[in-house]
Amino acid sequence: MSTSTIALVASRIRVEEKLLLESYAALGANVVRVDERDIALCIDRLDVNALNAALGGADAVHDRGIAFGTSLHLGCVLDAAGVVCVNSERVVRTCGDKARTTIALAAAGVPQPPTRLCFSTEQALAVLDNELGYPAVVKPVVGSWGRLVARLNDRHAAEAVFEDRETLGDWTHRSIYLQRYVAKPGRDVRVFVVGDEPIAAVFRTSEHWITNTARGGRTSRAPHDGVFGDVALAAARAVGGGIVAVDVVEDPHEGPLVLEVNHGMEFRNSIEPTGVDIPGAMAAFVLRCARAARERREEALCIGVEQ
Amino acid sequence: MTMTPASTTTATCPECDAAVAPPADPVCGEILACPSCGAELEVTGITPFAVAVAPELSEDWGE
Numbered sequence: 001m002s003t004s005t006i007a008l009v010a011s012r013i014r015v016e017e018k019l020l021l022e023s024y025a026a027l028g029a030n031v032v033r034v035d036e037r038d039i040a041l042c043i044d045r046l047d048v049n050a051l052n053a054a055l056g057g058a059d060a061v062h063d064r065g066i067a068f069g070t071s072l073h074l075g076c077v078l079d080a081a082g083v084v085c086v087n088s089e090r091v092v093r094t095c096g097d098k099a100r101t102t103i104a105l106a107a108a109g110v111p112q113p114p115t116r117l118c119f120s121t122e123q124a125l126a127v128l129d130n131e132l133g134y135p136a137v138v139k140p141v142v143g144s145w146g147r148l149v150a151r152l153n154d155r156h157a158a159e160a161v162f163e164d165r166e167t168l169g170d171w172t173h174r175s176i177y178l179q180r181y182v183a184k185p186g187r188d189v190r191v192f193v194v195g196d197e198p199i200a201a202v203f204r205t206s207e208h209w210i211t212n213t214a215r216g217g218r219t220s221r222a223p224h225d226g227v228f229g230d231v232a233l234a235a236a237r238a239v240g241g242g243i244v245a246v247d248v249v250e251d252p253h254e255g256p257l258v259l260e261v262n263h264g265m266e267f268r269n270s271i272e273p274t275g276v277d278i279p280g281a282m283a284a285f286v287l288r289c290a291r292a293a294r295e296r297r298e299e300a301l302c303i304g305v306e307q
Numbered sequence: 308m309t310m311t312p313a314s315t316t317t318a319t320c321p322e323c324d325a326a327v328a329p330p331a332d333p334v335c336g337e338i339l340a341c342p343s344c345g346a347e348l349e350v351t352g353i354t355p356f357a358v359a360v361a362p363e364l365s366e367d368w369g370e
Contacts, residue, residue, distance in 0.1 A: 013336040068367040144369020262370035
């Protein structure tokens, strides 16, 4: 079997991307690094040859771009051209927007905290007063690393935050995403799902109610089987599969609830506590996707020759 | 994968003029912190080793 070629798309090479490059090398894969800042894509007519050239003739794309908008549009082009990309445009589109994620999880029956979407301050305040209660959490529909996530302890806090967002925010803040605050036990759980398998999980512990590692949360090993693995796998499937990190919170009454699903997961702080070769598993999965894509292409060519 | 050999030269931090040494197995696009001023730098060249101030955080960046 000939060696697969993977286009690793990333402009910003973090620890994660360096680890992935090492993993691909260890697996004997050819890797073409593509900096999205260096490519121009013809989209008024689909030029598959030019796209293949831009991707170094890769069998599949591993998108590690850090910008949601770029991944979204690159994914659109790749999808239209039939190029396999991990993660797919569907996964990126669904995970990159918290409202879309919530809707996808609900459609699949994945447990999550009570969540409301409003388009005016008046409705948002009414929902808090009459349905969700306080404290509650408001999150930007697009955003990561806990940025601009605010805990609303009372109506005064809510009024202040909504006024700030209305005055200073961009158009994405006009969609007000509200969630009931879950009194979690000082931690949440991040489950790494690769393909159809939860491969590792960490508790993220913090004295602060925001437990993101980007905000100082500490990681320790968590079980990735049992309820955490089950709910994470269901969430991953709900958004379209691929490679995702599912954030789960333990509600004292409801059990595990999914907060969000991340399509461009960071994992540097989770390798040591879990002892799991997360980048190795990711690279192996993308290579399997690449081989399957190549086999499909070769099969199609054979059919074409026979006809 | 093509690994570019590490340069023995150092680059100059565009913010504070301090010397910045290349990391092990540098890759274009890699993010470094200036050892002197802490500015976030992006590797823009390997041979010779070169850095630029890394792009600032954008609102849609994340996981």
